[in-house]
Amino acid sequence: xxxxxxxxxxxxxxxxxxxxxxxxxxxxxxxxxxxxxxxxxxxxxxxxxxxxxxxxxxxxxxxxxxxxxxxxxxxxxxxxxxxxxxxxxxxxxxxxxxxxxxxxxxxxxxxxxxxxxxxxxxxxxxxxxxxxxxxxxxxxxxxxxxxxxxxxxxxxxxxxxxxxxxxxxxxxxxxxxxxxxxxxxxxxxxxxxxxxxxxxxxxxxxxxxxxxxxxxxxxxxxxxxxxxxxxxxxxxxxxxxxxxxxxxxxxxxxxxxxxxxxxxxxxxxxxxxxxxxxxxxxxxxxxxxxxxxxxxxxxxxxxxxxxx
Numbered sequence: 001x002x003x004x005x006x007x008x009x010x011x012x013x014x015x016x017x018x019x020x021x022x023x024x025x026x027x028x029x030x031x032x033x034x035x036x037x038x039x040x041x042x043x044x045x046x047x048x049x050x051x052x053x054x055x056x057x058x059x060x061x062x063x064x065x066x067x068x069x070x071x072x073x074x075x076x077x078x079x080x081x082x083x084x085x086x087x088x089x090x091x092x093x094x095x096x097x098x099x100x101x102x103x104x105x106x107x108x109x110x111x112x113x114x115x116x117x118x119x120x121x122x123x124x125x126x127x128x129x130x131x132x133x134x135x136x137x138x139x140x141x142x143x144x145x146x147x148x149x150x151x152x153x154x155x156x157x158x159x160x161x162x163x164x165x166x167x168x169x170x171x172x173x174x175x176x177x178x179x180x181x182x183x184x185x186x187x188x189x190x191x192x193x194x195x196x197x198x199x200x201x202x203x204x205x206x207x208x209x210x211x212x213x214x215x216x217x218x219x220x221x222x223x224x225x226x227x228x229x230x231x232x233x234x235x236x237x238x239x240x241x242x243x244x245x246x247x248x249x250x251x252x253x254x255x256x257x258x259x260x261x262x263x264x265x266x267x268x269x270x271x272x273x274x275x276x277x278x279x280x281x282x283x284x285x286x287x288x289x290x291x292x293x294x295x296x297x298x299x300x301x302x303x304x305x306x307x308x
Contacts, residue, residue, distance in 0.1 A: 111220025
C-alpha cells in the first residue's frame, strides 16, 4: 500500500458520517475562531490601555474573525456561527428544525472554549491590569473583554432596539451576500464580504452596547466569566442586561430575513427549471451533488449549506 492509499484509508476511518455530529464540530470550530480573534482583540486593546489597539482594531478583529470562521466551517455546516442566523434559516425552511439545537450547542461551546483560551493567554496581563480583582463595573473592569455591557446612559428598551436593528442589518447583508440571484460575490469572497459587513456594523453601531448581535458571541463568553472569577454579577449588572443580547438578536434576524425576502429576494430573476442546487438543500444532499459536479462556487456552497 502506497503512502497516498494509506492516507486515504486513515481519512476514511476518521471521517464522521453522522450529519449532526459533523455540523456540530463545524459550528464549534467556526465559532471558536470568531470568538478567539474577537475576544482576543478586545483583551489586547483593553489590557494594553489602548497602546496596543483602538476601536478600529476591535472592529477589524471581529470582522476578520468572522471571515476566518466562515472560511473554516462554511464547506460543512455553512458557517452560521450565530444562533439568530440559524433560527432565521429554520423559519425560512433552509435548515431542518432538528438540526437547530445542534448548531446552537456547537456555537455556544465554541464561544465558551475560545473564551477560556483567551483567558489563559492573557492571564498575567489581566492580573497586571486589575490586580487579580475581577470586576464588572469600574475603572479596572475587565468583564467587558468577554461579554457586552451597555453604556451608563442606555435604557434597556433602547438597548433592545439597538440589538434588534444591528442584527437586522447583519441578516439583510448576509442574505444579499449569499443570494446567487442577486449580485452575490463569487468564489471564496463570500466569507470576506461577511467579515466586512460585521466590521461596518461595528464601526457604525458599536457605541451603545458593543454590537453583540449574536447570542452565542455574548452568552458563551459571559458564562465563562461567571465561572472564571467574575461571578453572578455578569448576569445581574446593569439591571440584568444579559438577557438583551440573548433575546433581541433573534427578533432582529427574523425581521431582517423577512424584510430582505419581501423587498428584494422574491423579486430577483430565478429560472423555473433551475439546475443549481436549491436553497432548501441540506448538508447531506450537498455531498451527493459535489460528487456529480465540481462547478459549484463557494457562494453556492455557502447558500446551499443553509446559510441565509
